Amino acid sequence: MPLMPGAEPYHHEGGKVGVLLCHGFTGTPQALRPWAEFLARAGLTVSLPRLPGHGTTWQEMSHTGWEDWYGELEHAFGELRGRCPDTFVMGLSLGGCMALRLAEVHGDAVRGVVAVNPSVVNDVPLLRLAPLLKWVVPSVPGVANDIKKEGVTELAYDRTPVRAAATLPRLWSLVQSELHKVTQPVLVYHSPQDHVVKPASVRLLRERLGDNLTVVELPNSYHVATLDNDAETIFQGSLEFITAHASVPLQQD
Structure with missing residues (x-):
């Protein structure tokens, strides 16, 4: 299946500190590419995979679910971990949720988490009907x-495949049930004016993660903040976060 131009994954071989970046639901690596390149210029080893079913057609995505997307991240994390003593995981929206899942599963192997407008709560009532709706309506308007x-334009689908969306509540429930396992430092960037993810997700993270969570507001951005007015705040802040928590130098000697 041909890729949308610009939806390609990105990798940069840098120093001993690795960063795994994860794009969001129905999105592509394009939304995080400037962030990835910023971290690469700082001397980090950076991996930004394309999740299965993304960056081609929403019809192809309808044959995938959260297990497929998370499986791709697990594979990328394993490869990065094999090269870098310190590995950080970061993501946008659903990518932030899956970054937290990696932290739950891998413990101290994940040095820290940065999540931009993470989606960890089912705040779309219609999704409760998705398991039935998917047999009647193949897609609904997109959230890009x-x-x-x-x-500025995000490279993403203009339709959301209902069958793929129907798998999201299981992921959210799983992540919520094991948030107590996240003991690493977590930095969350939150846009008060977010028209995709409601404040309930950040509220839950504040309740569950306690003192190891830092939340930074993005007053001049909407949901896709990595391409928005506050992008530099995210890029610079994430680099400072890595510098503060890495146990090895960012660049090779």
């Missing part, structure tokens, strides 16, 4: 391009 900055 929630960006305040003029002239």
Whole structure:
């Protein structure tokens, strides 16, 4: 299946500190590419995979689910971990949720988590009907391009495959049930004006993660903040977070 131009995965071989970046639901690596390149220029080893079913057609995505997307991240994490003594995981929206899942599963092997407008709560009532709706309605309008900055476009589907969306509640429930396992430092960037993910997700993380959670507000961005007006805040802040928590130098000697 041909890829959308710009949806390609990204990898940079840098120093001994690795970063795994994960894009969001129905999105592509394009939404995180500037972030990945910023971290690469700082000397980090960076992996930004394309999740299965993304970056091609929503019809192809309808044959995938959260287990497929998370499985791709597990594979990328294993490869990165094999090269880098310190590995951080970061993500946007659903990618932030799966970054937290990696932290739950891998414990101290994940040095820290950065999540931008993470989605960890089922705040769309219609999704409760998705297991039935998927047999009647194959897709619904997409959630892409929630960006305040003029002239910027997110490369993502304009339709959301209902069958794929129907798998999300199982992932959310699993992540919520094991948040107590996340003992690593977590940095969350939150856009108060987010038209995709409601505040319930950040509220839950504040309740469950306690003192190891830091939340930074993004006052001039919408959901896809990595392409929005506050992108530099995210990029620079994540680098400072890595510098503060890495046990080895960011660049090779």
